[in-house]
Amino acid sequence: MGAGHVYDTMKHIVVGTAGHIDHxxxxxxxALTGVDxxxxxxxRTRGITIDLGFARYQDGETxxxxxxxxxxxRFVRNMLAGATGIDAVLLVIGADASVMPQTREHLDIxxxxxxxxxxxxxxxxxxxxxxxxxxxxxxxxxxxxGTFLEGAPIVSVSAxxxxxxxxxxxxxxxxxxxxxxxxxxxxxxxxxxxxxTLKGFGTVVTGTQVSGRIDHDTGLVLLxxxxxxRVRGLxxxxxxxxxxxxxxxxxxxxxxxxxEDLRRGDTLTTPGSMCPTTRIDCQVTLLKGARELKYGxxxxxxxxxxxxxxxxxxxxxxxxxxxxxxxxxxxxxPGSRTFVRLHLERPVAVTREDRFVLRTYSPPVTVAGGVVxxxxxxxxxxxxxxxxxxxxxxxxxxxxxxxxxxGQAVGQGISxxxxxxxxxxPLRMVKEIVDRLIADExxxxxxxxxxxxxxxxxxxxxxxxxVEEYHRDFPLGQGLPREEARERLSKYAGAELFQYVVxxxxxxxxxxxxxxxxxxxxxxxxxxxxxxxxxxxEERFLASGLTPPDLDQVVADEGFNKASIDRMVALLVRDGxxxxxxxxxxxxxxxxxxxxxxxxFKRGRNEPVPLEMGxxxxxxxxxxxxxIPLLEYLDYVHVTRRLGSGRVxx
Numbered sequence: 001m002g003a004g005h006v007y008d009t010m011k012h013i014v015v016g017t018a019g020h021i022d023h024x025x026x027x028x029x030x031a032l033t034g035v036d037x038x039x040x041x042x043x044r045t046r047g048i049t050i051d052l053g054f055a056r057y058q059d060g061e062t063x064x065x066x067x068x069x070x071x072x073x074r075f076v077r078n079m080l081a082g083a084t085g086i087d088a089v090l091l092v093i094g095a096d097a098s099v100m101p102q103t104r105e106h107l108d109i110x111x112x113x114x115x116x117x118x119x120x121x122x123x124x125x126x127x128x129x130x131x132x133x134x135x136x137x138x139x140x141x142x143x144x145x146g147t148f149l150e151g152a153p154i155v156s157v158s159a160x161x162x163x164x165x166x167x168x169x170x171x172x173x174x175x176x177x178x179x180x181x182x183x184x185x186x187x188x189x190x191x192x193x194x195x196x197t198l199k200g201f202g203t204v205v206t207g208t209q210v211s212g213r214i215d216h217d218t219g220l221v222l223l224x225x226x227x228x229x230r231v232r233g234l235x236x237x238x239x240x241x242x243x244x245x246x247x248x249x250x251x252x253x254x255x256x257x258x259x260e261d262l263r264r265g266d267t268l269t270t271p272g273s274m275c276p277t278t279r280i281d282c283q284v285t286l287l288k289g290a291r292e293l294k295y296g297x298x299x300x301x302x303x304x305x306x307x308x309x310x311x312x313x314x315x316x317x318x319x320x321x322x323x324x325x326x327x328x329x330x331x332x333x334p335g336s337r338t339f340v341r342l343h344l345e346r347p348v349a350v351t352r353e354d355r356f357v358l359r360t361y362s363p364p365v366t367v368a369g370g371v372v373x374x375x376x377x378x379x380x381x382x383x384x385x386x387x388x389x390x391x392x393x394x395x396x397x398x399x400x401x402x403x404x405x406x407g408q409a410v411g412q413g414i415s416x417x418x419x420x421x422x423x424x425x426p427l428r429m430v431k432e433i434v435d436r437l438i439a440d441e442x443x444x445x446x447x448x449x450x451x452x453x454x455x456x457x458x459x460x461x462x463x464x465x466x467v468e469e470y471h472r473d474f475p476l477g478q479g480l481p482r483e484e485a486r487e488r489l490s491k492y493a494g495a496e497l498f499q500y501v502v503x504x505x506x507x508x509x510x511x512x513x514x515x516x517x518x519x520x521x522x523x524x525x526x527x528x529x530x531x532x533x534x535x536x537x538e539e540r541f542l543a544s545g546l547t548p549p550d551l552d553q554v555v556a557d558e559g560f561n562k563a564s565i566d567r568m569v570a571l572l573v574r575d576g577x578x579x580x581x582x583x584x585x586x587x588x589x590x591x592x593x594x595x596x597x598x599x600x601f602k603r604g605r606n607e608p609v610p611l612e613m614g615x616x617x618x619x620x621x622x623x624x625x626x627x628i629p630l631l632e633y634l635d636y637v638h639v640t641r642r643l644g645s646g647r648v649x650x
C-alpha cells in the first residue's frame with residue numbers, strides 16, 4: 001500500500017457489465033482485459049459472479065475500469081452496488097439464451113440510475129449459427145427500443161475464440177470518448193463496497209471513487225458513523241499512488257478504525273462535506289411494468305453501496321398543473337414521475353443529484369428509481385402548493401435549488417458549509433452559485449450566513465410596523481427598547497439578521513438606533529398643558545436643589561394630573577434634565593453643582609481629603625435621607641471613594 005505515481009492526465013471511465021446469469025459477462029471481461037474478475041473461490045467453483053469483480057485496460061489516454069456485477073437475482077443487491085458508480089454499461093446477452101428476466105431488470109436499473117450510454121455484446125456467438133445470432137439481435141433491438149441504448153452498437157463476440165473483441169474494444173473506445181468523466185474537483189467521496197484486513201497494513205477498504213480527489217496521509221471521516229480516520233496508503237487498480245481521483249477503483253489503507261467497525265454502504269469523505277440523514281426529498285419514477293406503490297409503502301432503498309429500508313411519503317406529481325385531475329396522488333402509478341419524501345430506517349450519506357433505485361420489500365423486485373433533491377428537507381409539508389413550488393425549485397438548476405434552500409432557512413439564514421452538504425458541491429462552487437444569486441438581488445450575505453431578500457424585506461417591514469406602533473402608543477417615549485424589538489421579531493429573524501436589518505434602516509436614514517429604536521423623523525409634540533407641566537416640574541426640581549420635591553406633593557400643590565406628571569417626568573429623564581439617584585429624582589444642574597462644590601473640599605490639595613457623613617450633611621444642609629444616596633452617587637461618578645467606614649474626596 002506504499003505511495004507511488006500519481007494519475008493526473010488519464011481519463012477514467014467505469015464500465016459496468018449487466019445481464020442475466022451465465023451469459024458470459026466475466027468471461028468477456030477476462031477476454032477484454034486479461035484479468036479474471038471472479039476473485040472469490042466460491043465464484044470460480046460455481047461459475048457465477050456473487051460479488052463485485054473488477055478489471056481494467058487502457059485505450060490510449062483512457063483508462064477503462066470494468067465492474068463485473070452479479071447476474072443472478074439473489075445477487076441483484078450487489079449489482080446495484082456496482083452499477084451506481086458506472087459511467088457506461090456493457091449489456092451482455094448470451095446468444096444461446098437471448099433476453100432473460102435479469103437482462104431486463106439490469107437494463108431497468110441502469111436506466112433508473114441515469115446511465116446514458118453503452119454497448120451491447122451478444123456473447124457465445126461461436127456456439128450457435130448465424131440465424132440464431134440474427135434473431136437474438138432482433139430481440140435485443142426490441143428490448144432497448146426507447147431506452148438510452150436504442151441505436152447503440154450491438155457486437156457479436158466470442159470470449160473463447162476472440163472473434164469480435166477488436167470491434168467491441170473500438171466501440172467501447174467510442175463510448176468512452178463521449179462520456180463525461182467524473183468531477184475531480186468535486187467533494188472527495190468513496191462509497192465502500194469491501195472492507196478487510198491485510199497482513200502488515202491493517203484495515204483496507206475498496207470502492208469506486210464517485211467524485212473529488214483523495215490524498216495520501218490525509219484525514220477523512222467515515223459516514224454515517226462520523227468516525228475520524230486517516231489515509232495511510234492508496235492503491236488504484238492494485239498500483240500504489242499518492243492521489244486517487246473520481247472514476248478510479250481505489251483501495252485505501254486506513255488508520256483509526258478496525259474492519260469490524262466498517263460495513264458496505266459506509267462512505268469516506270472529508271470532514272464537513274456531508275451529513276448523515278434519515279429523511280430525503282426526491283423525484284421518483286415508477287417503471288411502467290411495476291405494480292403501484294401506496295403511500296407509506298416499505299421499500300428497499302439502494303444508493304451507491306448502501307441498502308436500507310425506507311417508507312414512502314408521496315408528494316405532488318412532477319408534471320401536475322392547475323386543473324390536473326390528481327396533483328396530489330395517494331399512490332405511485334406505473335410509469336408516473338412523482339415527488340416523494342423517503343423516511344429511511346437508518347442514517348445514510350447522500351446529497352443532491354445522487355441517483356438511487358427502489359425495490360419492493362418482498363419479493364425484492366426493482367420497481368422504481370429516482371434522484372435526491374434535498375438530503376436535509378426540514379419538516380415542510382409536501383402536499384401543499386408551497387411544498388409543490390419548493391420541490392419544483394429543487395428539481396430545477398443548481399442555482400434554483402440553492403435559492404430554495406436559502407429561502408427555506410428563513411430568518412436564521414444558512415451558512416456556506418451547510419449548503420455544501422445539501423447541494424453536494426465544494427465550498428468554492430457553492431459560493432460561486434450564491435454570488436450569482438446575490439448579483440440577482442434575490443439573496444444577501446449577512447455576516448457568515450446567507451438570507452433571502454424576501455426575508456430581509458419582511459423583517460424590515462415588520463420592524464418598522466412595531467416601531468410605528470410604539471410611537472403611537474407611547475408618543476412621549478424614547479423609542480422601542482432594542483432588546484424588546486429583537487425578542488418580538490425572533491420568530492422571523494435570528495440575531496445576525498436582526499442586527500443587519502437595524503443597521504440597514506439606520507444607514508438609509510429611516511431609524512435612529514441605540515438602546516432604543518425610533519424613527520429618525522419622530523418628534524415629540526407637547527400640548528399646551530403638557531408644556532406647562534414640563535416647565536413647572538423643571539423649575540421646582542431646580543429650585544429645590546438637593547432636597548427635591550415629592551411628586552405626590554407636586555400634584556397636590558400644582559393641581560396637575562398624576563398621569564400627565566408621570567409622562568413629563570419620563571420625558572425629562574429621557575432628555576437628561578432629571579436624573580434618578582437611588583429612587584430619587586434630582587435636576588442635572590443641581591448634581592453638576594454638587595460635584596463642583598465637592599472639589600472645593602480639597603482646598604487646592606492634591607492628595608485625597610477625608611469626608612465624614614456629618615460634615616457632608618452640615619455643609620449642604622440636608623438630612624440623612626438625601627445624604628446617603630447623594631454620597632453613593634458621588635462614589636459612582638468618582639468624586640468620592642469609600643475608605644473603611646468613611647470616605648475621601650478624590
